[in-house]
Amino acid sequence: MLDINLFREDPDRVRAGFELRQMGSGVVDEVIAFDARRREIIQQSETLKAERNTVSKQIGQMRDAAERAPLIESMRAVGEQIDALDGQLRQVEEELNALMDTLPNLPDPRVPVGAGEEENVVIRTVGQIPEYDFEPKPHWELGPELGIIDFERGAKLSGSRFYVLNGAGARLQRALIAWMLDLHIRQGYEEKYLPFMVRTETVYGAGQLPKFADNLYRDHEEDFYMVPTAEVPLTGLYMGEIIEEDDLPLRFTAYTPCFRREKMSAGRDVRGIKRGHQFDKVEMYAYTTPQDSEAALQKMLSDAEETCALLGFTYRINQLCTGDLGFGAEITYDIEIWAPGCGEWLEVSSVSNDGDFQARRGNIRYRPEGGGRVQLPHTLNGSGLGLPRALIGVLENYQQADGSVIIPEVLRPWMGGVERIEATG
RNA sequence: GGAGGGAUGGCCGAGUGGACGAAGGCGGCUGUCUUGAAAACAGCUGUGGGUUUACGCCCACCGGGGGUUCGAAUCCCUCUCCCUCCGCCA
Numbered sequence: 001m002l003d004i005n006l007f008r009e010d011p012d013r014v015r016a017g018f019e020l021r022q023m024g025s026g027v028v029d030e031v032i033a034f035d036a037r038r039r040e041i042i043q044q045s046e047t048l049k050a051e052r053n054t055v056s057k058q059i060g061q062m063r064d065a066a067e068r069a070p071l072i073e074s075m076r077a078v079g080e081q082i083d084a085l086d087g088q089l090r091q092v093e094e095e096l097n098a099l100m101d102t103l104p105n106l107p108d109p110r111v112p113v114g115a116g117e118e119e120n121v122v123i124r125t126v127g128q129i130p131e132y133d134f135e136p137k138p139h140w141e142l143g144p145e146l147g148i149i150d151f152e153r154g155a156k157l158s159g160s161r162f163y164v165l166n167g168a169g170a171r172l173q174r175a176l177i178a179w180m181l182d183l184h185i186r187q188g189y190e191e192k193y194l195p196f197m198v199r200t201e202t203v204y205g206a207g208q209l210p211k212f213a214d215n216l217y218r219d220h221e222e223d224f225y226m227v228p229t230a231e232v233p234l235t236g237l238y239m240g241e242i243i244e245e246d247d248l249p250l251r252f253t254a255y256t257p258c259f260r261r262e263k264m265s266a267g268r269d270v271r272g273i274k275r276g277h278q279f280d281k282v283e284m285y286a287y288t289t290p291q292d293s294e295a296a297l298q299k300m301l302s303d304a305e306e307t308c309a310l311l312g313f314t315y316r317i318n319q320l321c322t323g324d325l326g327f328g329a330e331i332t333y334d335i336e337i338w339a340p341g342c343g344e345w346l347e348v349s350s351v352s353n354d355g356d357f358q359a360r361r362g363n364i365r366y367r368p369e370g371g372g373r374v375q376l377p378h379t380l381n382g383s384g385l386g387l388p389r390a391l392i393g394v395l396e397n398y399q400q401a402d403g404s405v406i407i408p409e410v411l412r413p414w415m416g417g418v419e420r421i422e423a424t425g
Numbered sequence: 426g427g428a429g430g431g432a433u434g435g436c437c438g439a440g441u442g443g444a445c446g447a448a449g450g451c452g453g454c455u456g457u458c459u460u461g462a463a464a465a466c467a468g469c470u471g472u473g474g475g476u477u478u479a480c481g482c483c484c485a486c487c488g489g490g491g492g493u494u495c496g497a498a499u500c501c502c503u504c505u506c507c508c509u510c511c512g513c514c515a
Contacts, residue, residue, distance in 0.1 A: 040476055046484045055486090056496040060443035068495080075495040199505095242435085242472090365472095367435095374472080 001100055001207075004019070007031045017106030020322035027103065034096040040090060045085040061236050096120065101210055107322045108331040114321025120334070126305070126315030129338055138341035139186050139392045140272035143169065145403055149273065160260065169423045173280065173391050175414030180282040180307060180384045184253035187303045187398065189284055192254040194233040197224040202236035205362030205388040207328040207354075209225050215276045217259045217277075225256065226259035226390040229282035231381045235358050242374055243366040249296055253384060274346065274386040276423040280387035286380045289366070290356070292377035297353045300382045301333050304349045305384050310410050313337040313393050314392040316345065324356055328354045337389070341396035348389045351382030 006014055007028060015025035055075055062068045112121045128294040140345070143149025148169025154162040165173055181191055203209045203225045208216065217226040227233060234252055258281050269275035285305060288296045301317070308315040320332040329352035336345035356376035359365070365374040398406045407415050 040473070044476065049485085050483055052495075057443070059495055074494045081497070120510080244435095 001357065001408050002105065003356075003360065004031070004035060004100070004104055007027060007035060011037075011187050011207075013073075014106065018103075019321060020107050021104060021325065022112055027099065031096065031099060034092060034099065038089065038092050038096060041085055041089045045082055047086070048078050048082050050284045052082065062256060065122060077246045097415050098210075104327045105330050105355060107325055108355075109192075110352070111325065111331050112319060112321045115180070116321075117322040119321040120324055122320045123317050123319050123333075125314075125316040125339075126309065129314055130397065132339060132340065133267075136340040136396060136399060136401075136404070138272065138343075139395045142173060142341065142395050142399055143273075146405065146421055148172075148421060158277075160270065162278065163276065168415075169391075169419060170413070172421070173387055174393065175407075175411045176387060176394070177280060177388050178414050179323055179411055180390075181255055181305060182382050183310070184282065184284055184303065186218065187306070188284065189251040189253035189303075190239075192230075192234065192252050194227075194256055194318070196256055196259075198233055198236060202239070203232055205239045206235040207358055208232060208234040209284075212328055214263050215261050217261060222276060227256055229258050229259050229281065230256040232255040232284060234283065234285040234381070235362055235364075235379060238364045239362040241364060243291065243377065245366050245369040247294060248316070248366060248377060251296075252285045254283050254285070256283070266319060271341070271393065274342075274392065275278055276388060281383035282387070284351075284382045284384050286389060287364070287366075287377045288361075290375075290378050290379065292334045293353050293355070296329070296378075296380050297351065300380055301351045304335055304351055304382050304384060308335060308337055308348070311390070311393065311408055313397060315348075316346075316361060326350075326352060327393070328352070330355045334420075336395045337397075339392055341399070342392070346361075346389045348385045348393065349383040352380065354379045354381070402413050 002014070011028050011032060015028050018025040018028070022262060052075055055071055055078075059068050059071050059075070062071075064270070075289045076259075095112045112119070114120065126263070127160045137145075139149070141152070146169070148166050150164040150166055157164070185191055197219065198221060200209065203216065207227060216228055219226075227231075233256070234254060237252075238250075258279050260277060260279075262275060262277060265275060273279075284300055286300060304317070305317070310347070314334055315337045317334055318334040320326075320334060322372045325332055332350060332352040334347050335349040335351070336347050346358065355378050359376040364377060366377045367374050393413075395405055398408060400406065402422075404420050406420050407418060412419060
C-alpha cells in the first residue's frame with residue numbers, strides 16, 4: 001500500500017509513477033478527495049467526542065440527580081450525532097481503502113521506461129548459448145522417453161497442467177530443492193518451514209488481495225488460501241510486529257509448493273511442465289532498513305545468479321521496465337536460463353525490492369537503534385529458482401546424443417550417487 | 426467432537442461502570458553520586474490518527490468486531506487465538 005501522505009504532499013510524483021506503469025492517474029484525485037472528506041468528518045466527530053468526555057466527567061462528579069438529568073439528556077443527543085458521523089467515516093474509509101488496495105507501488109527512478117514485456121532490458125548474459133552436434137530435444141519429449149515425466153497420468157488424476165514425476169525425475173527435483181536450500185543457508189538465509197495454507201489477512205498483507213483473487217485457490221469451508229508463493233507466508237511472519245533494528249536484516253529461505261489457477265494464462269505454455277497449477281519453489285526473502293535494501297537487492301540477485309552458475313546454466317539478467325513491473329515491486333530483475341530443447345529463455349527467478357509497500361500493508365515495523373519512532377522496513381523477495389523450470393534446465397542442458405541426461409556434479413550427493421538418467425527401455 | 430479456563434503496555438502482572446492510557450515489578454533511557462563501573466536515589470519510558478509554524482492540544486486503542494450507557498479494560502453478543510481434561514487420529 002502506498003503512503004497516503006504522498007498523495008497529499010506530492011501528488012504529481014504519484015501521477016508520474018502511475019503513468020510510467022501505463023495506467024491512468026485520475027485515481028490520484030479520487031484518493032485526495034476521499035482523504036479530504038475523511039479528515040473533515042474526523043474533525044467534526046472528535047470535537048463532539050471531546051465535549052462528551054468533558055461533560056461525562058462532570059456528570060460523574062455530580063451527586064444531585066436533578067442536576068445531572070439535563071446534562072445526560074444533552075449528551076445523549078451528542079452521542080447520536082457522533083454515531084452518525086462515525087458511520088459516515090467508516091463508509092468513506094472503506095471506500096478509500098478499497099481504492100488504495102488496488103494501487104500498485106511506484107517504480108524506482110532507475111527502472112527503464114517501457115510499455116510492456118518487449119521493452120525489458122537485458123543487462124547481462126553469462127555463458128554462451130551451447131552448441132550441440134545433435135538436435136536437442138524439449139523436456140516434454142525427453143521426460144516421457146526417459147520414463148521420468150508422466151503427463152497422461154497427471155491429467156488423469158487432476159486434469160490439464162498437472163503431471164507426475166517418476167523415479168529419478170522426482171528424485172532430481174528433490175535434489176534441486178535440498179541443494180538450493182543448503183546453498184541459501186550458506187549465503188546467510190535462515191530456512192523456514194511454513195504453512196502452505198494461510199488465512200485471508202495473510203494473503204492481503206502480502207499484497208495478493210484483492211488484486212489477484214482470481215489466481216488463488218481457496219478453501220471456502222475453512223477460509224484458507226493455498227499459497228501462490230512462499231513470499232506470502234514469509235511476509236506474514238512479521239505482520240503486526242515491531243522488529244528491533246538490531247535484528248535486521250532478516251533473511252529467510254523456504255521451500256513451498258505454489259498453487260495458482262493461471263486463469264490469465266489459459267492456453268499459454270500448456271506444453272510440458274513450464275507452467276502448472278502446482279509447482280515447487282525455493283524462495284529467498286529479506287527484511288531490511290531502507291538504507292540497506294539496495295545492497296540486499298544486489299546480494300539477493302547475485303545469490304540467485306550463483307544458483308544458476310553452479311548448475312552450469314547459461315543465463316541472462318533481464319531488468320523489467322516500468323510497464324512490466326509487478327504490483328508491489330519498485331524494481332525487479334528476472335533471471336532467465338537458456339533451455340536448448342524448447343529453444344527459449346526461461347524465467348527461473350524474479351528478484352524484487354518492494355520498498356515499504358508490503359510493510360505498510362502488513363503493518364510491519366522496526367524500532368530504530370537507540371529508540372525513536374518506529375519505521376517501516378523494506379522487504380525483498382526473490383526466487384531461489386522455480387523448480388519445474390530448473391528441472392527443465394537440467395534435463396535440456398545436460399542431455400546427451402543417446403537421450404540420457406547427466407546429473408550435474410553439485411546435485412549428485414542428493415542423488416544417491418546416480419550420475420546419469422537413462423531410459424530403462 | 427465434548428467440558429472447562431484464559432488473552433491487559435517491550436516482558437511479568439493488578440484492575441468488575443466515572444479519579445485508568447492503565448497500580449506494582451522487570452527491562453530500557455536520562456540525571457545525581459563515582460576516577461570509571463556497580464549499587465542507591467530521582468525522572469522519563471506504547472501505537473495510530475486529527476490539528477498546530479511551533480510548544481502543545483484533542484481523539485482512538487486493554488486479542489478482533491459489534492452492542493448497552495451521559496460515561497466501558499470493567500457489563501452483553503460474536504469471532505479469533507492460546508491452555509487444561511476427555512474422545513478420536515498420523
